[in-house]
Amino acid sequence: MSVHLVNPSDNSFGTAVITPRWLFVLAAATPGIAGDPILVDESLEQIVPESIRPGDIVGISVHTGNALRGYEVGRMARARGAWVVYGGIHATLFPEEALERGQAHAVVKGDGDVAWGLCVADCLAGKPRQIYEGGRIEGSQFLAARWDLLPRDKYMWASVQTIRGCPKHCSFCSVWRTDGQKPRPRQFQSVIDEIVDLRRIGFRYIALADDNFYPVSYTDLRLAREQNNTAKIEELTAIRIERFQLMEELAKLPRDMVFFTQITMEAGEDGEFLDAMRKANIKGALVGVEAVTPEGLKAVFKDFNYSGEALATQLQTFKKHGVHVLGSFIFGLPTDRPATFDATVEMALKAGVTFAQFVMMTPFPGTVDFARWEKEQDLAHTLVGNVPITRYWLIPIAVRPKMFTPHPTMSSDEIRERTQRVWDRFYNWSAIWQRSACTPNLRARVAFMFLSKLYRQMYAGTGISTDSARRKKSKRWARWTARQCKKLFHASPMPELQSPAWEHAFATPGLVRPAFLGHAGSDSPPPFVVLSED
Ligand code: B12
Ligand code: SF4
Numbered sequence: 001m002s003v004h005l006v007n008p009s010d011n012s013f014g015t016a017v018i019t020p021r022w023l024f025v026l027a028a029a030t031p032g033i034a035g036d037p038i039l040v041d042e043s044l045e046q047i048v049p050e051s052i053r054p055g056d057i058v059g060i061s062v063h064t065g066n067a068l069r070g071y072e073v074g075r076m077a078r079a080r081g082a083w084v085v086y087g088g089i090h091a092t093l094f095p096e097e098a099l100e101r102g103q104a105h106a107v108v109k110g111d112g113d114v115a116w117g118l119c120v121a122d123c124l125a126g127k128p129r130q131i132y133e134g135g136r137i138e139g140s141q142f143l144a145a146r147w148d149l150l151p152r153d154k155y156m157w158a159s160v161q162t163i164r165g166c167p168k169h170c171s172f173c174s175v176w177r178t179d180g181q182k183p184r185p186r187q188f189q190s191v192i193d194e195i196v197d198l199r200r201i202g203f204r205y206i207a208l209a210d211d212n213f214y215p216v217s218y219t220d221l222r223l224a225r226e227q228n229n230t231a232k233i234e235e236l237t238a239i240r241i242e243r244f245q246l247m248e249e250l251a252k253l254p255r256d257m258v259f260f261t262q263i264t265m266e267a268g269e270d271g272e273f274l275d276a277m278r279k280a281n282i283k284g285a286l287v288g289v290e291a292v293t294p295e296g297l298k299a300v301f302k303d304f305n306y307s308g309e310a311l312a313t314q315l316q317t318f319k320k321h322g323v324h325v326l327g328s329f330i331f332g333l334p335t336d337r338p339a340t341f342d343a344t345v346e347m348a349l350k351a352g353v354t355f356a357q358f359v360m361m362t363p364f365p366g367t368v369d370f371a372r373w374e375k376e377q378d379l380a381h382t383l384v385g386n387v388p389i390t391r392y393w394l395i396p397i398a399v400r401p402k403m404f405t406p407h408p409t410m411s412s413d414e415i416r417e418r419t420q421r422v423w424d425r426f427y428n429w430s431a432i433w434q435r436s437a438c439t440p441n442l443r444a445r446v447a448f449m450f451l452s453k454l455y456r457q458m459y460a461g462t463g464i465s466t467d468s469a470r471r472k473k474s475k476r477w478a479r480w481t482a483r484q485c486k487k488l489f490h491a492s493p494m495p496e497l498q499s500p501a502w503e504h505a506f507a508t509p510g511l512v513r514p515a516f517l518g519h520a521g522s523d524s525p526p527p528f529v530v531l532s533e534d
Contacts, residue, residue, distance in 0.1 A: 003034045003120065004051070004058045004077075008070040009042035010397060011475065014154075015482040016043045017458070018207050021159040022061050022088065022112070024145030029116040034124065036149060044154050047073060054081030057123045059116065061088035062098065064364055067393045071102035078103040083123040087112045087134070089178055090393070093365045095131055101394065110134035110178075113143045139163070139184040144194045147201065156482075156489040157260070158198045159209040162191050162246060166212040167220065168264065170288070171301045172330065174366030175211045183215035183239055188246035189502045192253070199254060202493040208261035213285065214273065216240045217266040219304070243273070249500070250280035256491065260326075262286040265305050268314040274321035284324035284354065287315065292347045295335040301368070315351035324438070327353035331419045332361030334408055341418040345425050354435055355452065357459055358422045360403055360415060373405050427456040447488040454481040 005027060007020045023039050030037045034057070040047045052058060058077040062070035067090045074084045086098040087108040095107040106128040108115045115134035122128040142161065150158070165180045166173075195206060216236045224232040250259065263285040267273055277285075291297050294307045306314045318325045329344050348356045363370040374390045382389040384399065392404055403412035410418075425431070429449075436448040457477050 001034070001124070002053070002056050003030050003037040004047075004056060004082075005030075005037050005039050006047055006058060006060045006070075006073055007041045007043065008060060008062065008066045008073050010066070010069050012042055012045050013458075013475075013479045013482050014044060015479075015486050016041065016155050017454075017482070018157045018209075019150065019155045019159050020061070021145060021161060021209050024147060024149065025143055026059060026061075026087075026112050026116050027146040027149050028143040029113050031117050031120055034120050039149055041154075042069070042073075044151075047076075049076050049080065052077050052080045052082050056080075056082040057085065057120055058082045059085045059087065060102070062086055062090040062102075063088055064090045064393045067094075067097075068397070071098070074098070074102035074104060078105075083128060085116075085119055085123070085128070087116070089174065090365070092178060093174070097391075097394075099130060104130075106130055106132060108132045108134050111137045113137055113141060136164075136180050136184065139186045142184075142186045142190070144190055144197075147194070147197050150201070152201065153486070156486055157205040157207045158203045159207045160191060160194050160198070161209045162186055162188070162261075163210045163213065163215060165215070167215060168212070168304070169301055169368075170290075171299070171368040172290075172361070172364065174364050174370075177366050179211055183212070185215075185239055185242050185246075188242060188249055189500075191246060192249045193499045195250070195253060195257070196497055196499040199257060199491075200493060200495050200497050202491050204254070204257050204491040205489050206257065206259050208259055208282070210261055213261040213263045213282075214243075214267040214270070216243075217264070217304075218269055219266065244276055247276040247280035247282070250282070251276075252500070253281070254494065254497070255281070257281050258283050260284045260286075262288075264288065265311075265314055268317040271317075271321060274318060274323055278322035282323065284326060285318070286326040286328055287318070287353075289315070289327045289348075290330045291333055291335070292329075292344050293335065293340070296333050296340070299333050299335050300330070312347060312351040315353055319352055319354075324354040325351075326355040326357065327351065329356065329358045330361055331358055331422070332403055332405070332407060332415045336407070336415075337409065338414075338418065341422050345422045348426060349431065354438060355455060356426050357455075358419050358426070360419055361405060362403075363405055369405070423456055427452055447485070450481060450485050450488070454485050457481060 005023050007023055020041055023041060027037050027039060038051070058074070060070045060074050070086065074086065078084045083105050084103060085106045085108060086102055086104045091098045091107050092109045095109060098104045098107045106119055107130065108119055109131060111134040114137060115132040119128060119132050147158070163183055163185045165183045166176050167181045167183060169176050169181070198206060216239050221233070221236055224236055259280065259282040261282055265287050289311070290300050290302055290305065292307055292311060297303050297305050297307060315325050315327065327348050329348065331341065363373045377388070377390045384395045384401065387395045389404055392400060401412065402416050407415060432449050432452045436445045439445045439448050
């Protein structure tokens with residue numbers, strides 16, 4: 001019997017930019033009695049059906065974008081006699097769909113760190129439940145990933161999570177609903193141990209796979225003080241102190257390490273935080289700019305962001321403190337007009353963001369936007385084939401529309417074409433060459449240029465384009481560029497690197513690997529633990 005963990009994807013490039021973290025975390029959550037799981041990341045290579053045998057357990061992670069492929073893999077695995085289990089954000093939101101379309105035996109909702117072990121044990125006993133409520137576990141329970149199972153030469157960046165949850169409530173984002181608004185920081189010692197493990201095997205580029213690395217803003221603290229809410233002030237202060245502790249420890253790691261994270265623009269007000277980031281080698285952050293006008297920001301419930309001149313200044317502040325910005329912009333908001341596209345790319349260039357992504361408005365399940373759209377569609381009943389448009393992820397990719405929510409003044413094609421032109425303008429060779437001046441030497445400059453092109457191909461070329469010839473060409477190009485870029489990320493292993501000897505506090509009971517998981521290689525059966533029934 002083998003456990004397989006599959007990250008479904010329709011696009012396999014042979015090389016991937018960032019490790020899908022869930023694979024390595026669930027590997028750590030797999031009970032020792034089941035042996036080491038076989039990890040399959042389809043963004044590298046497709047799964048080989050013959051590798052699955054009767055009685056195997058196949059865990060599949062689905063987000064909305066890869067759900068259709070995930071269900072295909074699940075049906076194939078079930079037909080071959082395996083136990084099929086789904087998890088991940090989409091399965092959490094639509095467990096019935098995974099049971100029906102994906103022919104799941106079981107679905108794990110929420111965090112898998114603890115629930116996956118129980119589910120595997122039940123499959124081994126031949127009696128899995130249909131639903132496991134993984135819930136939202138505390139930061140102290142987050143498992144460290146099994147990096148010993150990582151194929152060394154396939155990924156450019158490894159991913160380590162330091163916090164889950166985000167206190168904001170942006171209308172297009174499901175994170176605050178699924179991961180919760182209460183930030184759940186992981187103990188910094190555990191984060192550092194994992195990063196040390198990664199540097200030892202030759203990874204020096206690490207993406208901090210966090211929802212929001214800056215969970216406590218000055219405004220949050222001010223509001224708590226104005227309300228005289230002592231408990232809140234203490235809670236927020238503790239989280240803030242923990243962030244600084246983490247960054248202090250990151251700063252002690254080898255200087256060649258490079259970290260990247262996701263953060264709100266509010267961090268631009270907090271020079272102390274940005275300086276700590278620079279010292280910690282957090283060289284860049286994805287900042288959700290979303291819209292450049294106040295109306296656009298209001299439409300997405302993000303009025304804590306800046307617009308106009310103040311926006312440019314705020315983004316430049318990151319750079320002044322040594323933190324590069326990957327600006328993320330959304331097109332297709334009801335407030336957008338043809339002029340918005342040029343205004344946006346001009347703002348991105350003016351604000352000096354080092355990278356940018358321009359995504360088209362997509363109503364992701366679990367979001368305010370999705371709920372609103374689904375309600376509107378109750379009256380319209382738009383079908384594509386026989387699939388309601390509100391279940392667009394079930395529409396075969398070849399005929400799936402690129403945009404779903406009708407815009408008051410522009411057609412979907414117009415938005416898509418204008419978006420494509422914005423990508424082209426931001427990533428033309430001359431603009432990239434100018435931006436590459438931020439690098440220290442020629443080698444780094446060349447690396448920067450390749451990376452910029454790769455980013456553009458992977459995220460825009462294969463995604464927005466409706467023309468299949470262009471998509472194919474784009475994929476070939478991305479595959480080739482990815483191979484070249486990979487070499488630039490290689491670092492010599494540092495097997496001698498040691499983790500700091502942590503104080504006693506880190507050895508608290510909440511932090512140990514849950515006993516029922518056993519240790520890798522141990523064959524003691526897990527005890528029976530009851531989780532709430534759905
Ligand atoms: C880091 C990150 C990225 C990174 C890295 C992606 C990668 N290779 O891993 C980058 C920046 C590249 C990225 C890109 C995108 N992302 Co992203 N990303 C994230 C983020 C912040 C963290 C993901 C992560 O690694 N978490 C750490 C792991 C350990 O947690 P986890 O994946 O949730 O897994 C746990 C549980 O879900 C569960 N579980 C997961 N799988 C399984 C499977 C089984 C069998 C079981 C039992 C349990 C289980 O157990 C795990 C441990 O507790 C999430 C936000 C979030 N909170 O999920 C968004 C998120 C997943 N991304 C999102 C989106 C939309 C995208 C993009 C489409 C954005 C864009 N427009 O380009 C692209 C798509 C890329 C792609 N093709 O996959 C959405 C997905 C929404 C949805 N409904 O699908 C999220 C939720 C953010 C959001 N704003 O809503 N992303
Ligand atoms: S978009 Fe970013 S800031 Fe907004 S709720 Fe999601 S994670 Fe938080």
